[in-house]
Amino acid sequence: MKNLRIALIAMSALLLLLSSRVSAQVQVDEQRSELHIYDEPTSAGTVAHREFKDSKGRVVKSIIYTGGGPAAPYREELLREYLIGVSKYGADDCAVEGETYWPSMKLKSTVEAKCWPGTATPQLTTMSAWCQDTRSQTQT
Secondary structure (H helix, E strand, C coil), X not given: CHHHHHHHHHHHHHHHHHHHHHHHCCCCCHHHEEEEECCCCCCCCCCEEEEEECCCCCXXXXXXXXXXXXXCCCCHHHEEEEEEEEEEECXXXXXXXXXXXXXXXXXXXXXXEEECCCCCCEXXXXXXXXXXXXXXXXXX
16 A cells, blocks of 8 residues: 555656646747648658747748658648657757657658757757667578
């Protein structure tokens, strides 16, 4: 009984910690998103993108889509997520961090930037990418 009480207290503390972290994240207004459907697919096969903006009008999340049907005009209900991008901003609206995810929310790449003092112009940008290794075994 004592172990159960300790486990419940620990779970409550963990939930409290997680809820405070979620509320500290950037709030994205789903109503402030804009969907842009292209007239023709890009060379990579994407047909649309959606931008989510914060209260200052900065793009904080973007989704790139494929699908949409066999040909233009592409239909929103047939779009499939291809990549998801998240941006964070620092002083002077400088985009200081960016992350790109696959639709499964598996991290694809990150970007970190430092801007010239007092500007939103990048001075130094560092990019990192992750590879996914898929292996299969064949039976002989």
